[in-house]
Amino acid sequence: MRRIATEEAFSIREVAAELKKIVRGPSSSLDKLLVKGIYDSVEGSPGYGRMNFLEGLLDVEDRRLKEMDEFGVDMHLLSLTAPGVQMFDADTATDLAALANDRLAEICSRHPTRFSGLASFAPQSPKRAAKEMERAIRMLKLNGFIVNSHTHGEYLDDPKYWPMLEAAEGLDACIYIHPRAAPDTLKGPLQDYAMDSAMWGYGVEVGTHVVRMMAAGVFDRFPKLTICIGHMGEAIPFWIWRITFMNSRAQGIDRAPKTQLTMEEYFRRNFVVTTSGVEDHLALEYTIRKLGIDKVLWAIDYPYQPTKPAVEFMDSAPVSEAERAKLYHKNAERVFHIPALKP
Ligand code: 1WB
Ligand code: MN
Numbered sequence: 001m002r003r004i005a006t007e008e009a010f011s012i013r014e015v016a017a018e019l020k021k022i023v024r025g026p027s028s029s030l031d032k033l034l035v036k037g038i039y040d041s042v043e044g045s046p047g048y049g050r051m052n053f054l055e056g057l058l059d060v061e062d063r064r065l066k067e068m069d070e071f072g073v074d075m076h077l078l079s080l081t082a083p084g085v086q087m088f089d090a091d092t093a094t095d096l097a098a099l100a101n102d103r104l105a106e107i108c109s110r111h112p113t114r115f116s117g118l119a120s121f122a123p124q125s126p127k128r129a130a131k132e133m134e135r136a137i138r139m140l141k142l143n144g145f146i147v148n149s150h151t152h153g154e155y156l157d158d159p160k161y162w163p164m165l166e167a168a169e170g171l172d173a174c175i176y177i178h179p180r181a182a183p184d185t186l187k188g189p190l191q192d193y194a195m196d197s198a199m200w201g202y203g204v205e206v207g208t209h210v211v212r213m214m215a216a217g218v219f220d221r222f223p224k225l226t227i228c229i230g231h232m233g234e235a236i237p238f239w240i241w242r243i244t245f246m247n248s249r250a251q252g253i254d255r256a257p258k259t260q261l262t263m264e265e266y267f268r269r270n271f272v273v274t275t276s277g278v279e280d281h282l283a284l285e286y287t288i289r290k291l292g293i294d295k296v297l298w299a300i301d302y303p304y305q306p307t308k309p310a311v312e313f314m315d316s317a318p319v320s321e322a323e324r325a326k327l328y329h330k331n332a333e334r335v336f337h338i339p340a341l342k343p
Pocket of ligand 2: 009304
């Protein structure tokens with residue numbers, strides 16, 4: 001069984017160095033709590049234990065490959081880890097996205113059956129981002145895009161970002177909306193008890209992002225755009241009935257614009273989800289029944305989650321072998337244009 005893991009994080013030294021500067025700078029962003037722990041940690045200080053993520057992020061071709069071999073993982077679909085380039089100024093972000101994409105393409109071409117990659121872009125400069133997106137697919141042959149949710153507190157429903165959505169749709173390339181911490185405008189009650197990141201804040205942030213996009217009518221303008229979200233759909237599959245009901249009511253009487261389709265129709269048409277970090281068979285079964293077996297892709301969330309239980313989770317999932325093949329690799333091959341192995 002070919003196993004392709006689809007939300008696998010990496011970084012490069014240049015981005016790590018720039019993130020360290022951000023940590024030491026004046027920003028009061030919620031991302032800093034976690035970013036400091038990973039990129040600028042001092043022994044004994046809060047978050048110090050996260051320092052070892054950095055090694056896992058910067059290494060792609062050594063320890064990571066060995067771990068993939070050990071657990072039978074064929075391929076990582078790599079993406080520049082959160083917050084990507086999205087905390088930087090527009091010029092720095094644009095340059096570093098291109099550099100990360102070049103490095104990623106080199107790795108993929110050295111190991112075409114072991115690594116594929118999602119390209120980064122800098123939403124801070126939407127027109128240049130759209131150009132980089134085109135280069136990443138046409139020249140670098142990368143497999144789609146990663147965006148780490150909001151950029152300076154703004155979301156992809158804002159028409160100023162639509163050149164990037166237009167580029168992705170035109171290139172038939174999926175955009176993976178990965179979490180980062182919520183912006184200052186949303187951060188208040190998320191600051192305590194480690195709720196800022198993967199435990200709760202990340203899901204709230206990405207869930208908010210995609211509901212904004214659906215409710216704004218983004219998918220009327222870009223009907224062929226595919227968005228991927230991780231963590232078993234960031235709770236949206238479970239909430240979609242109520243989102244749909246309340247949105248259709250709001251379209252008559254409140255501030256919700258009229259849309260051609262319902263929220264659930266957009267979610268089923270324009271989204272795929274990955275299992276990253278949610279190793280719960282009941283949640284998997286629910287998500288498959290809600291979205292369809294062709295819309296769910298396996299992921300580990302390396303190096304933030306361990307490989308072994310992610311493999312055991314999918315090996316033991318209560319599905320047929322044909323369904324397991326879709327979850328493990330066929331859906332990823334279709335959505336991210338990864339060549340199927342020759343029989
Ligand atoms: C964690 C998870 C941290 C992710 C991250 O930092 C990312 C964590 C950028 O579990 O602490 C992730 O990608 O899910
Ligand atoms: Mn992740």
